[in-house]
Amino acid sequence: MTVSTAIARLNAADPDFARHLDHLLSWESVSDDAVNQRVLDIIKAVRERGDAALLEFTQRFDGVDANSIDDLILGRERLELALTRITDAQREALEKAATRVRLYHERQKQDSWQYTEADGTVLGQKVTPLDRAGLYVPGGKASYPSSVLMNAIPAKVAGVGEVVMVVPTPRGEVNELVLAAACIAGVDRVFTVGGAQAVAALAYGTESVPQVDKIVGPGNIYVATAKRHVFGQVGIDMIAGPSEILVVCDGQTDPDWIAMDLFSQAEHDEDAQAILVSPDAAFLDRVAASIDKLLPTMERAEIIEKSVNGRGALIQVRDMQQAIEVANRIAPEHLELSVADPQAWLPQIRHAGAIFMGRHTSEALGDYCAGPNHVLPTSGTARFSSPLGVYDFQKRSSIIFCSEQGASELGHTASVLARGESLTAHARSAEYRILTQGKGN
Incomplete structure (x- = not known):
């Protein structure tokens, strides 16, 4: 050569x-028209036919000999078995890397906060983890156990209730190192499916695959295109x-x-x-x-x-x-x-x-x-984007509690601004709570 x-x-x-x-x-x-249409067709089929479509696409695209969707589900015991099938050196390396990644990301955790103003008004922010996250992992020979750690551990540190992993096993080829990484990272469920069909299943749910709130993880052009299309139905990390x-x-x-x-x-x-x-x-x-x-x-x-x-x-x-x-x-x-x-x-x-x-x-x-995450913004998007982190698996809700006096004071300001926007109901809603005015105003 x-x-x-x-x-x-x-x-x-x-x-x-x-x-x-x-x-x-x-x-x-940008995907070409052929890829785009194929992905849309796959998403539509999974939404309409659920497990049946998922099984059909996995048989066709990955060459997997599966008779039912149950054949595509790996339980926690299978992940634990993978730990025994890798070498001692591989297990030690995975565990050491996982510890470092976890320690780093624990520093990113954000706590809820509140403060009280002089009139008793309370303002703050409530930080809540996502209920469920979906992790896409490339399969076959091009497998990346490090990506499992980098995507799953921040989710777990954030407090995500359930992490669901999808990983294709082309021609039935299972990567034990990836499954071992999933075990160490605390992944809750694994489905051996991939491609646009896996993204669609995570986004909309099927009889067996639970619907998630956010999908993270790298994939090929079909995966990236599918993530684009399901964004809004679910959150995504980025299009890398x-x-x-x-x-x-x-x-x-x-x-x-x-x-x-x-x-x-x-x-x-x-x-x-x-x-x-x-x-x-x-x-x-x-x-x-x-x-x-x-x-x-x-x-x-x-x-x-x-x-x-x-x-x-x-x-x-x-x-x-x-x-x-x-x-x-x-x-x-x-x-x-x-x-x-x-x-x-x-x-x-x-x-x-x-x-x-x-x-x-x-x-x-x-x-x-x-320790820091290796899921990073590409193609110049570091101008406005950040590495994947715990904050990607948390959401923030504003907290507003007005005392009687606080509602009265803020009501004057809100009234002026609302009437300036010709939103009378907004204005009157605020004015009802102004102490110096009657309820009938």
Whole structure:
């Protein structure tokens, strides 16, 4: 197998740099009409025929030999069995990662609060966990037990009553590591279904699959399209694009380390994006050499090659200040600050899903076991989005209690504003409670 790279080289000093960067970053995740219609048909069938449609689609698309929906349900005892089927090292790694993820997310928990004003009016916020969350997990060989931990544990920390996991088992192929992760993370029920049909089942419910309040977890284009269509019926986490990494380096990190960090995201798929920004042109040359040297040693070399050649880049900037400006412009999913004093630059970082500080902090640690969530905003959405967290599984209700005096005082203000909007019933409703006016006003 012959692999080679022709990674793009950009220079921020070039007049056309902004246009070239925009082209590099462009990503269209919109489903084509055929995919869209197929997903709509699947959702309609599941809504109308429930378990029967779910079973039919699972047999057809996943090649699963199942006679009834009961064959697609895994109980808690099956998850516990998976723990005995993985190696001791795998179990220890899962448990250690789960502990770190849980400890981190426990710090995100929000409590209800109230305060009382001088006239006795009480205002506050009631924080309540979702009743039920649905977790989509890719199945087969491309299985990610780490995603199970990252999605299920925050839900459990938030206090979600039930976490329901769906995971396809193409041709009956079960991934024991995924089931073991589900056991450790506290998943309550597992259905071995996938695709748009699984999303539809979670969103609308069937005779066997309970309806959930929110669906989280990654999937293919059919899953992403289905999540788009059911949003509003249920909440969703995000519509994720391809994986991204942006490394900002001062030129002093081992170039082999940087090349492998870029590979760590490029190996996900051909559309993944790996970018290095540095003011040191000679360092960019050394990293390019490391890329060419290390690429043939990679198991997923062909995927990395297509990713690096298609969407990767080495970008030269004037100085570290401009490097940070470029990073904020890109708003990456993963940002590595591979510099001598990352803390000094941190205040200037405005847009990034996760920030990896220093030369020794590889993005891969965040994917598996550092603690923070690895479900992150992609495609520039870090400008307005955050990592998945406990707050995604909690909702907030406002609390308003007015004393007699408080209702009277606020009634004057509400009356003026309501009449200004020509909403007389609003105004009179507030005016009835003004102490200086009669009830008949």
